[in-house]
Amino acid sequence: MLQASSQSEPEQSLRGSHRRAGRRRFLKLAAVGGGLALLGARERGLPPEVVLAAPAAAETDALLLNCIDFRLTDDVTRYMEARGLAKRYDQLVLAGASLAAVNDKFPAWGQTFWEHLEVAIELHRIHKVILIDHRDCGAYKVILGPDFATDPPTETAVHAQYMAVLRDQIYARHPELGVELHLMALDGSVEDIA
16 A cells, blocks of 8 residues: 655666756856846945845744645644744645655655755755645545545554655655654644654
C-alpha cells in the first residue's frame, strides 16, 4: 500500500547539478535586480544607501505543508496563529499535504515540495517543517482509492504512515530540521501524530 518514491543516484546527481545551476541563476538575477533598484533610486532622486538599507531576507521558524481543501484554510491559519507563529512561517499548499510529497501517481508534486523546502531553507533559514494532513481528504481518495474517512482509526493510521514516510525523507536530507506531524479534523481541531 505504501508508494513512497525514491530516486536513483544518477537522478539525485542530476538534481544536484540543477540545484547548483538554479542557485547561480538566482544569484545572477539578484545582482541584476539590485542594480536595477539602484538605478531606479537614482532616477527618483533617492540616495543609493536608502535602497541598500532595505532589510535582508528574514529568518522564519518553519515551512508549513497543508492541503488545498477550502474547508480548512481558515482553521489552518487560526491554528498557526494560536501557536504564536503568525507571520513566522512559509506555507506550501498541495492536495493531500504529506501524501502529495511521497506519492507515485503525481511525482511532480513531490518535486515541488522538495524544491520549495530548499528555497525556504536558503531564503528564510527555517528550523522545522510542520505537516498538517486532514480528515476526509479527497486527495487520499484520488491517489489511494479507498475512502478512509468511513473508518477513523484506519484513516489516522494511513495519514500517520504517509506523514512518517515524509518525515523520514526530510530527516535523511536535512537532519538539522525538526518535523511535526498533525492531523486536523473538519472542525479545526488538531491531533498530534507520533
